[in-house]
Amino acid sequence: MHLSDLASLAVQRYRTTPALIAEVLREAILRGILEGGMQLRQDEIAKSFGVSRIPVREALRQLAGEGLVEFKPHRGAIVSTLSTEEIREIYEIRIALETMAIQLAVPQLTEEDLARAEQILEEIDRETDTGRWSELNGEFHATLYAPAKRPHLFSLINTHRTNVDRYLRIYISVMKRKQRSQAEHRRILEACRRRDTEGAVKALEEHLRSASEQLVTYLEKGQERAVKS
Amino acid sequence: MHLSDLASLAVQRYRTTPALIAEVLREAILRGILEGGMQLRQDEIAKSFGVSRIPVREALRQLAGEGLVEFKPHRGAIVSTLSTEEIREIYEIRIALETMAIQLAVPQLTEEDLARAEQILEEIDRETDTGRWSELNGEFHATLYAPAKRPHLFSLINTHRTNVDRYLRIYISVMKRKQRSQAEHRRILEACRRRDTEGAVKALEEHLRSASEQLVTYLEKGQERAVKS
DNA sequence: TATTATATCATTTTATACAATATTCGTCCA
C-alpha cells in the first residue's frame, strides 16, 4: 500500500460527518435504494450512522441544495422526484452547459486525454453493472471536458447529471440504451480526435438529446401503464 | 383583500428560521455589509437573531450550497470570494443559461410582458439607489425570461446572478455603467418587440459580456493599485 | 352520518450542554 492510499483514506475519514452522510445518502438515492417521494426520517438515519440528528440535518440540507431532497417545514425531508417535464428541463440545461464545456475543451485536448477517453470507452464496453457503467459514463464525459478548466461549470454539470442519472439508470438497466450510447460516445470522441469542435458539440448535443427523449418516452409509457392498472 | 393575500403573508412570515437567517445574510453579502473573506461567527449571528447556533448553521449550509459562503472544517464559515477568473467563468455560465432562457421566451412574450419590461426600464432610469437598481435590473431580465417557463433554469440563473452581483454593485456605484447598461437593455427589448429571437440572444450576450469585461477590468485595476500600495 | 373539536402520539425543530478542534499568547530555550 502506498502513502497516497493512506492519505486518501485519511481525507475520506476526515471530511466532516455531514459530508460523509450526504455522500452515502446521495449514492443511495442514485442507486434507487432511496426512491423518489420516500420520507427520510432523521432519527432513523442518525441511528444507522451512530450519530445524533444534527449532522444528519446538515447532510440533508446539503442534498437539498443539490436538488436531491426536498425540505417541507416541520414535515422533514423527502427524496425529490422529477416529473418528465423537469427531466426534459434538466437535460436542456445539461446540453447548454456541456456543449459549452466541450467547445472550450476540444482545442486543448492532448493525446493522453484522447487515449484516456478511448480507454474508458473500452471499459464501458466490458462493464455489466449499471452503477459502475454510469460512473464510467460520467468519467468519459469529464475527461473530455477537463481541459476547459472551468471548476464551477464542472460542478454544475455534475449536479445536474446526478439529478437525472437515477432515472436514466432505471431505464438503462431495462432497455437497450447501452449500445446506442456507446456509438454516440465514439462519434463524440472521433470529432474530438479530428479537433472538430463544431462536430463534437453537435455529436454531444445529439447524444444528450437522444438520452433525454428515450428516457422521457420510457417514463411516460410507464406512467400510462401505472394509470391503466 | 382576499384570503390568498393573507395566506401568502402568513407563508412569508412562516418560512423556517434558517430560511429567514439565510435571506438576511444573503442580502448582507449582496450589499457588501459582509465582505468577501469575512469570518461568520455562529455565536455572533445567533445572538443578533436571538436564536441558538443550530438554525444559524443550517442557514450557513444553505448559503454554502448557493456559493455565497465557504465551510472550512472546524474553522467555520467565511464569505466566499471570487477571483476575476471565477467571475469570468460565472458570466460565461450566465450567458449560456440566459441566452437559452430568452431564446425560449421570445416567441411566447405577450404585449403585457413587453409593457412590463418597458415600465421597469423607466423605473431603472429614475432609480439612484444601487441596491434597488440591481433588484430592478434582475426583474427586467426575469420578465423577459419568464414565458420560457423553466423553473430550474430560473433558479440557476438567479443563483449565479447573485454571486457576481455583489461585485457588480461595487463597480456600478463607482463607474458610469448605468447608462451603457440601460442602452443595452433597450436593444434587448427592441429585439424582443420585433420577435427577433436571434437578435435578442445576440443583444443579451453582448450585454452580459460587456458587463463581465468592464467588471473584470475594473477589479484587475483595483488589484494593481492594491499591489502597488 | 358528516363534520368539528379534542387528545394523543410521532416527528421535526431548537436550545442547552458538552466534546473536539483550532487559535492565541506566553514561556522557554537555542
Add this chain to the structure above:
DNA sequence: TGGACGAATATTGTATAAAATGATATAATA
C-alpha cells in the same frame, strides 16, 4: 532575537433534552 512548545482561550461540531408542530385517532355535536 526568534522559533518551538504548551497551556489557556475561543470557536466549531455534536449529543441530549425540551419545545413546537403536524398527524392520527377518538369523542362530541349538528
